[in-house]
Amino acid sequence: MAERPEAWERQPGESAAAWEAFACYRDLGLSRSISKVADTLRKARTLVERWSTAHQWVIRAESWDREQDRLWRAERQQASRDVARRHARLASAAQAKIVAQLQRLDPSRLSPSDVIRWLEATVRIERQAYGIDLAEAVTTSGSPDIPDVSELSDEERRARMEQLRRELESRIGTLGGESQ
Known part of the structure; x- marks a missing residue:
């Protein structure tokens, strides 16, 4: 059985043109709108609206936003752990030098x-x-x-x-x- 694609990926039955329009809509971020997609792709607004409704762009874009937020948080957490490890190594090296000085x-x-x-x-x-x-x-x-x-x-x-x-x-x- 084939896996269902993620909401932000091309969906079964979605034409190449409708997919291109959705990808444009999705990638506009918080400033996304049907009008911007229509203007960018030089398509009729009514056509873009039909694609949006038929392929649930709003819900799919929200899923995309949540996924991007999840990835960003995970990346920030990893970066924070990396910084903490690096600082701990630096502190340990400095402490070793301080202990050597204390002994003298x-x-x-x-x-x-x-x-x-x-x-x-x-x-x-x-x-x-x-x-x-x-x-x-x-x-x-x-x-x-x-x-x-x-x-x-x-x-x-x-x-x-x-x-x-x-x-x-x-x-x-x-x-x-x-x-x-």
């Missing part, structure tokens, strides 16, 4: 404000990774999530920075292992 970082050379900036950045990244609303992200002023390092001695700050570096390396290592 001498905590004793960091000021308290450097420590706070590093901590804020890592907290923000971690919250984003877990989908925590960034509006809830911590700030440096009075946040219970960030200790007040101004009261710590240099030795205590260095120890805290070393602890944070180890935690960050551990977390990055865990995240890196999950993506493989």
Whole structure:
């Protein structure tokens, strides 16, 4: 048994001239009209109207529009997935370079404000990774999530920075292992 053609394809019993007129109508998009088809093909408007009625152009053109919309959405979704994959690969490569730099970082050379900036950045990244609303992200002023390092001695700050570096390396290592 022969398959029925899609609504926007040539239909059984549709003459070549009627098919050409429908294809013209279909391809006009949202500005389509019987008059435009008649003018474009230099056919009598009454003839084009008869073809349109006999071959259900309006319904077929709507099917075409829906199919084009479906294809466009699928293409956009695929493009979005491709972009996300590409960005993830770039982020992973950048993270590897950052981790290499972190391993060479001498905590004793960091000021308290450097420590706070590093901590804020890592907290923000971690919250984003877990989908925590960034509006809830911590700030440096009075946040219970960030200790007040101004009261710590240099030795205590260095120890805290070393602890944070180890935690960050551990977390990055865990995240890196999950993506493989």
